[in-house]
Amino acid sequence: QVHLVESGGGSVQAGGSLRLSCAASGRTFSGYAMGWLRQAPGKEREFVAAVDWTGRSTYYADSVKGRFTISRDNAKNTLYLQMSSLKPEDTAVYYCATDFPYGSRRESDFRSWGQGTQVTVSS
Secondary structure, eight states, X not given: OXXXXXXXXXXXXXXXXXXXXXXXXXXXGGGSOEEEEEEOTTSOOEEEEEEOTTSSOEXXXXXXXXXXXXXXXXXXXXXXXEEOSOXXXXXXXXXXXXXXXXXXXXXXXXXXXXXXXXXXXXX
């Protein structure tokens, strides 16, 4: 069973940047696609980005495309989300997740989750 631990969240002003990390353990990291999702206060959890097991294929939510970059280091068993040009509407708890059909954007398709890390963007 995979264990996922996010880190790197914090508070930043609009226009700033943050990099989130997700450390995976418990099974072979390189064999699985990985994703980031987020949940803003009072809203449902939504898809942000995903990367295939090789790291060469990615896809994004329209709301973050061009500002966020997902990547992975299979040698370090770590997933990343580089976030730039942050906006107040990016404020949310960010989760890494796995065990989903690659290409899906449905929150319900992601079956294994970390505990989340808070990102707060002030205007």
